[in-house]
Amino acid sequence: xxxxxxxxxxxxxxxxxxxxxxxxxxxxxxxxxxxxxxxxxxxxxxxxxxxxxxxxxxxxxxxxxxxxxxxxxxxxxxxxxxxxxxxxxxxxxxxxxxxxxxxxxxxxxxxxxxxxxxxxxxxxxxxxxxxxxxxxxxxxxxxxxxxxxxxxxxxxxxxxxxxxxxxxxxxxxxxxxxxxxxxxxxxxxxxxxxxxxxxxxxxxxxxxxxxxxxxxxxxxxxxxxxxxxxxxxx
Amino acid sequence: xxxxxxxxxxxxxxxxxxxxxxxxxxxxxxxxxxxxxxxxxxxxxxxxxxxxxxxxxxxxxxxxxxxxxxxxxxxxxxxxxxxxxxxxxxxxxxxxxxxxxxxxxxxxxxxxxxxxxxxxxxxxxxxxxxxxxxxxxxxxxxxxxxxxxxxxxxxxxxxxxxxxxxxxxxxxxxxxxxxxxxxxxxxxxxxxxxxxxxxxxxxxxxxxxxxxxxxxxxxxxxxxxxxxxxxxxxxxxxxxxxxxxxxxxxxxxxxxxx
Numbered sequence: 353x354x355x356x357x358x359x360x361x362x363x364x365x366x367x368x369x370x371x372x373x374x375x376x377x378x379x380x381x382x383x384x385x386x387x388x389x390x391x392x393x394x395x396x397x398x399x400x401x402x403x404x405x406x407x408x409x410x411x412x413x414x415x416x417x418x419x420x421x422x423x424x425x426x427x428x429x430x431x432x433x434x435x436x437x438x439x440x441x442x443x444x445x446x447x448x449x450x451x452x453x454x455x456x457x458x459x460x461x462x463x464x465x466x467x468x469x470x471x472x473x474x475x476x477x478x479x480x481x482x483x484x485x486x487x488x489x490x491x492x493x494x495x496x497x498x499x500x501x502x503x504x505x506x507x508x509x510x511x512x513x514x515x516x517x518x519x520x521x522x523x524x525x526x527x528x529x530x531x532x533x534x535x536x537x538x539x540x541x542x543x544x545x546x547x548x549x550x551x552x553x554x555x556x557x558x559x560x561x562x563x564x565x566x567x568x569x570x571x572x573x574x575x576x577x578x579x580x581x582x583x584x585x586x
Numbered sequence: 587x588x589x590x591x592x593x594x595x596x597x598x599x600x601x602x603x604x605x606x607x608x609x610x611x612x613x614x615x616x617x618x619x620x621x622x623x624x625x626x627x628x629x630x631x632x633x634x635x636x637x638x639x640x641x642x643x644x645x646x647x648x649x650x651x652x653x654x655x656x657x658x659x660x661x662x663x664x665x666x667x668x669x670x671x672x673x674x675x676x677x678x679x680x681x682x683x684x685x686x687x688x689x690x691x692x693x694x695x696x697x698x699x700x701x702x703x704x705x706x707x708x709x710x711x712x713x714x715x716x717x718x719x720x721x722x723x724x725x726x727x728x729x730x731x732x733x734x735x736x737x738x739x740x741x742x743x744x745x746x747x748x749x750x751x752x753x754x755x756x757x758x759x760x761x762x763x764x765x766x767x768x769x770x771x772x773x774x775x776x777x778x779x780x781x782x783x784x785x786x787x788x789x790x791x792x793x794x795x796x797x798x799x800x801x802x803x804x805x806x807x808x809x810x811x812x813x814x815x816x817x818x819x820x821x822x823x824x825x826x827x828x829x830x831x832x833x834x835x836x837x838x839x840x841x842x843x844x
Contacts, residue, residue: 417766417767417768417799418768420799421799421800424799424802425798428798450799453806454801454805455802455805456798459798459802
């Protein structure tokens with residue numbers, strides 16, 4: 353019986369919307385279900401996503417075994433807690449090497465925790481290759497490929513579609529592009545998607561509110577996977 | 587089944603002799619191959635701490651203790667004997683064994699003898715290979731290159747590498763991969779076998795609370811090391827002979843039951 357989840361948000365490249373996606377996910381999680389939320393930020397030492405979740409985060413230095421233990425042992429033992437891991441692009445290979453070596457997703461499943469990996473596909477063919485490498489490290493995790501409309505389309509590269517189709521995945525997700533003005537707003541430390549969804553952002557200009565609602569609706573209304581034990585919030 | 591004596595040693599300290607012995611005993615246990623062990627680190631006995639049930643602490647300089655190991659190989663029910671030689675004792679032990687005819691008996695096929703020589707990434711450690719060459723003729727000589735740290739055993743220096751490794755025509759080489767330090771320390775602290783640590787079991791059989799991450803590291807390390815052990819003809823032979831003995835035992839049992 354799966355009663356909590358670990359959501360790992362990753363990519364092979366930095367600055368392609370990974371942390372924004374992780375925030376959106378974490379905010380959405382904080383509004384749903386009975387499970388508590390905890391965020392792991394691998395951007396050591398300063399943190400990135402951590403500042404948006406001041407009371408529910410840990411910043412992890414993945415190069416230290418003690419921190420690896422803190423990260424993975426906490427997640428596997430965290431009954432009734434959902435976790436979001438915002439993984440630095442530079443740590444992608446190291447993280448999934450450890451993940452695979454210790455059979456993390458198998459252990460998590462045995463402990464009643466499902467693992468979902470969201471990989472943001474960057475604009476290059478190499479990103480598809482990296483996604484495939486990550487997929488190969490998973491045993492029983494769900495794997496979702498996310499396309500950020502704002503960063504370009506790797507699938508437009510000749511030959512990319514065939515390679516992309518070969519990747520075993522549970523779902524594709526399109527992350528719509530936001531206008532520069534709205535993006536600047538959501539990236540500010542004061543903004544919270546959960547506050548917005550809860551109706552606490554009435555002071556925002558109507559154009560921005562409308563754009564954000566459309567943005568969220570476009571994400572939430574995308575195709576769901578049937579038969580999965582995992583509740584895909586988006 | 588022909589008795590097998592496996593010596594694990596090095597003259598240099600801290601290269602992982604006892605770790606290799608523990609990993610070997612773990613490997614054998616998981617394959618249901620009965621083994622007994624002797625720990626020459628008298629009186630402390632590091633190996634004995636992890637395998638108290640099958641390990642005896644001895645002083646190999648004492649004749650009575652030499653007899654415990656050598657004179658019982660044929661009569662002991664357990665046919666595989668592992669001797670963990672304490673640091674600095676390998677050359678002396680080999681010389682003693684040569685002098686009293688143990689090596690000659692092995693060369694004549696009275697029993698199988700293997701020396702697992704654990705070497706670390708230092709010239710002093712590698713020099714030992716030349717020093718023991720006079721003893722290792724016609725016995726199973728295995729060099730275990732212990733990757734204690736992120737080393738490459740001078741592979742970057744073709745001349746040095748060739749000097750130490752290229753001329754070892756009678757030796758088999760295995761690599762002992764690096765085990766995460768914290769994982770190693772936790773197993774050490776727990777005083778359990780690698781398998782028990784992986785299974786989250788304390789020495790008394792109760793459930794442990796060992797880190798999932800560290801257990802994962804140990805499991806991966808053991809899996810990698812198993813591949814290395816399985817490459818060895820000596821190990822293949824022990825496994826095959828054990829299977830064969832087991833089959834024969836079953837056949838005998840069926841016959842007697844008829």
